[in-house]
Amino acid sequence: MTPDEVDAFVSSxxxxxxxxxxxxVHDRxxxxxxxxxxxxxxxxxERRxxxxxxxxxAFGIPPKLEAHHKVEAYLDRASPDAVREAIRIAWEFQRYSGLRQTDT
Structure with a gap:
């Protein structure tokens, strides 16, 4: 997946x-x-x-990210489906986290 393809998917x-x-999404x-x-x-x-x-x-967690809600996706070797799935999970995580914060 190229950076332009990532942009097109995330922006959609x-x-x-x-x-x-x-x-x-929601500034998150x-x-x-x-x-x-x-x-x-x-x-x-738990999802990474x-x-x-x-x-x-397709994915890895460098030591500096072990305690964080983050994963690296390696675009040069990951399938587009894998990258899209990770982005979709992140979008749902941030979208619903942002809604919970603004609703309380």
Missing amino acids: LDGCRHKPRGWY LVARLVDATTLLVRVPI EELIERWPD
């Missing part, structure tokens, strides 16, 4: 907006490019293990 999700440092990070082949995706910790088990070559 309801409420997602591209800002200089990534894509956001969904994903951002680290470089041309690495996409940082904000997913719940599922992604890595399903697509071990």
Whole structure:
């Protein structure tokens, strides 16, 4: 998946907006490019293990991210379906987190 394809997909999700440092919903990070082949995706910790088990070559967690709700997607070797699934999980996580915050 190319950065342009990532942009097209993320931008198609309801409420997602591209800002200089990534894509956001309710001002909460969904994903951002680290470089041309690495996409940082904000997913719940319990869901990132599922992604890595399903697509071990597509995702990774560098030591600095172990305590965070983030996973790296390697665009040069991940299938588009894997990247879209991670982005969709991040979008749902951030979308509903943002709604809970504004509703209380």
